[in-house]
Amino acid sequence: SLAFRQPMTSQRIAVVDKRPFFEKALCFGVQHDIVNAAKCQAIIADGAKGTLQVADHFGTSHLYSDLENARTRIVNLVSLYLEDSCGADLEKAACSLRENTFLFHSRSGNDMLKKLHAMPESTVYGDMKGQSLKDFQNERTLTNPFSLAAYRKELKRRQGNAAIIAAALWLADDMGIARSSLEFVSAEAVIRTAILVRFGGNEQGASRSQFAKLVEAVRSTVLASGKMRIPKTVLDDVPDEHREIVDRIRREMEKQDAPSMLNPAMALDVLMNIFESRYFMRETGLEDLDSFDAFVSKEWHQATGGKEDPYSRLTLFMCLAAGVKPKTTVSDVEARAMV
Template sequence: MMGEAMATGLTGLAAFDSRPFFDKALHHGVKQGIISPERLRAIEADFAKGIVQIANYFGTAYLRPELEQAVRRMVYLMSLYLEDVSGGAVAVAAASLRDKTLLSHSKGGSDMLKRLQAMPDSSLMIGNIVSPESQRAYLDDRTAAHTLTLAEYRAERAVRQVSQDTIDFSLWLARKMGVARGDYDDAEALIRSAMLVLFVDKAALTLPTRSGFVHLVKAAKRPQAKLDAVRFQAFFADAPAVFQQLAQRAMARFVEQDLPQIRADDTTADKLLYGDTAQPYFVGESLDEDVSEYDRLVAKEWQRVTRGESDDPQVLATVFLLLATGLPPKASMLLKDAKEVTRIFRSSGFDSQAVLGFVDQHAPESQRADLRRAWSDDIRREAEERLADTDPNWPDAYMERALAYLHGACRASWKKRR
């Protein structure tokens, strides 16, 4: 086994360029006298120890296939490390093999992969926690089935470094603008909101609540609104140089990509926060902010119709049943309304599209999916059953049963008969 392993590095002086970098460095070192026969024997001993350790780490050293795989793993790890530290110079790599143990080279390659795994692969603030099990699985994959060339490794590291820089920049902004580390989970979203704040002249230099976001979007929509470069530079005056560069790029991206979207005729603050194709923005929660204030700002007609009580099931049922029967929607139901709802339903059924259309046009974006489900799955089905008069054994020609149901299900403004 050992002779076969070392043959990887020493067989034939006319080996192809596709050899692992470790092979090239070892071959060069022996040929040029950089690595002495005595040192070569020490390398052989190191190699024997290394493949046993690697085989045991991933499985067992008692099976030949595991040992053969360990040879390939060790050669790969040493090659990755040597090519990186030597800059691709085989003479430098050969000198490293002469001066340092083989195990230190394989560990160097392993450490490179571990550092790569530990780096974030997105701007999400979820923390890239690496367990011993996930680390072993990652190394298993990257040293066998899906190895990386040095160029691929560096490209992946560069991508992850961008994510790391983005997260670090967002943390600086969060501290500067009064947001705690645990209060946001997307660095890109926080940076985008910060750029909106900095773009809007005279806006308070704090990250907005939902209602504050509405006012910022309204200000940014104005054609005359433009960045105050002096104010922007002053804000980042005490930032590290790398963050100043990131700030310039972030603002350039905001002006080029986000601002046109904000200024589009059909864009609202509500769509920016909760629309299906929205770019994420960060908004903070405030205990001092009226819960209905945001809905009032972004959904005035919905607020007017529901009187700000859309979280009341009776109000919601009232509005929906009136809409479904073509009556003007409102938060409470008169007795005459209840009779008309029953009459129209028994004559022509419910117009579900009228309900869903009103929701899509007037309700807050964040509530629309739940409101559609509330009508389709709950209110409509129950009302169709309770308002029907189709059982000859239990007639309701005078609507007594239907009115009793509506009195309980809706915000009724008449007294129930005893």
């Protein structure tokens, strides 16, 4: 008889090293004679000093639990800086431990967190921080410490937010909009408005009523051509550092706003309601609001014939109250009859 043997499947056991990067680098340095005994003693002394300082900052150095937490915090800070600055290279990290103090590494890690916290969490100008710096440090050194990948991902996201806000501020300055008007306003909304103003060839368009007139004018152009294409030339004077961001939003406008702009059945007030969350419209008081409401209301515009002076309005309201055909001018005989 023939015996058949099942081939043996080779299996490898993956070893996962969950030690902090600082510990890996220190062990590597000791094993490869990069970090000597004297340097190890200096690291221990600095670590003890730093642990007391960190414990006092977040609680007290008189409680064992706070000291243990502080030790974890400072190791996480050192690990974050070492892994980032040395590109996760253990030999480079060991050399850094040899050439710099332990406290230098912990301060550098803390500086990374401070830098990140100072960056905008969103693209809303002047938005409040979700956490104080101390709460942010508390979370990111102990309860939810950053891995290097997570830190770099969040850094990239916040750098993107800062770049969008910078582009919006440049365009706002170009339109003559005071920065005090931009508090808690989306930077993308400011950029969209600036692009539409340039596309419409109108130097003014930031107030609510001006913007409504701008949209109406642009819409007429778009409907006449049958497509919404905003030429890149409207961005010719935008600085290079802002160009990519502004151009991306220009393309988004063509894609997202075209269906509404190209729908002739959509009333202007409905279109403005859609654009309310996408564009920036500066509030300039009740007079502008009245002008805006009057302009976007087709029925009102037809009734007034475009007349917005107080006397025309009062005459119109008198007609409505008397139950006669509304108009903005009446003869003496008609006025007496209504009274």
